[in-house]
Amino acid sequence: MSYLETTKNVYKEAALKPNIGLCCTTNPIWELPGLKIPRIMQEMNYGCGSSVHARDLTNNPKILYVGVGGGMELLQFSYFSRQKKGVIGIDVVDEMLEASRKNFREAENQNPWFQSDFVDLRKGDAMNLPVEDNSIDVAAQNCLFNIFKEDDLQQAISEMYRVLKPHGRLVMSDPTCEQEMNDELRNDERLRALCLSGSLSIANYVKALTDAGFGTIEIRARKPYRILDPKNYPTNELIYIESIEVAAIKDPVPADGPCIFTGKAAIYYGDEAYFDDNAGHVLMKNQPLAICDKTANALQSLGRNDIFISASTFHYDGGGCC
DSSP states (O other): OOHHHHHHHHHHHHHHSOOTTTTOOOOOOOOOTTOOOOHHHHHTOOOSSOOOOGGGOOSSOOEEEESOTTSHHHHHHHHHOOSTTOEEEEESOHHHHHHHHHHHHHHHHHOTTOOGGGEEEEEOBTTBOSSOTTOEEEEEEESOGGGSOHHHHHHHHHHHHHHEEEEEEEEEEEEEOOSOOOHHHHTOHHHHHTTOSSOOOHHHHHHHHHHTTOOEEEEEEEEEEEEEOTTTSSOSSOEEEEEEEEEEEOOOOOTTOOEEESSEEEEEOSSSSEEEOSSSOEEEBTOOEEEOHHHHHHHHTTOOSSEEEOOOOSOOOSOOBO
């Protein structure tokens, strides 16, 4: 049985009988006026972070979400896109699609503003999305891409890139791991189905996005997720896994390479009121400016003793200059 078939079976079981501990279920429950999340959606919240960010969701965007789970993130996205078929939900598991339809009926009972036809549920594969080119403002996935082997991952990311409009964004939450896993752990199909095997490092995760053509990458959060330990997993050492939240924007890749924001900032503390590098970056005295890693390297190379470059915080919430 292939790892993809194993994954389908795992999530078929989770659709038929909610498994609260399946994927650590750490998505925040959004506290928004008039939004109530049915209990069943919370029980079927199979994610490792959140892909819903209000600043991505202005002007009634057309939204795509791949891997519907119990429908919680689809409901949250619908809060910001209250239009018929404003949110497209894709899943390859029939039972999960049917569970979501049932959960949306309950969501209608609890949320007077919500209508089930705000969500267009479609059966489909992440590597062959049943969605038109350049038709989506915001695409999202949560704890899904991490199951894919390298070639399949690149295909899934390329599909997201294909369906996004220019300057559209792909928002994601996935586990990452900086430690090298042994072959048994990395090739365990059930662990892969649970998003615990084959975790990429942050650098390789970002590279997969830029290789697909995304010109701007924002790392928005990096936080503890799970430990794989020798008592419970086929490993001889503790392996620390993090959850990372990322936005990849379909901007053209600049001639000097993509802009990757990892939470760095530059602070000028010289004698003048500001510093201008004549490359589009103006640093006001003693005011931190968020910068991408490329700009950080360029400023560092100037060798000045009046510009401080912070280390990556792996937290970015917009603004700055690149």
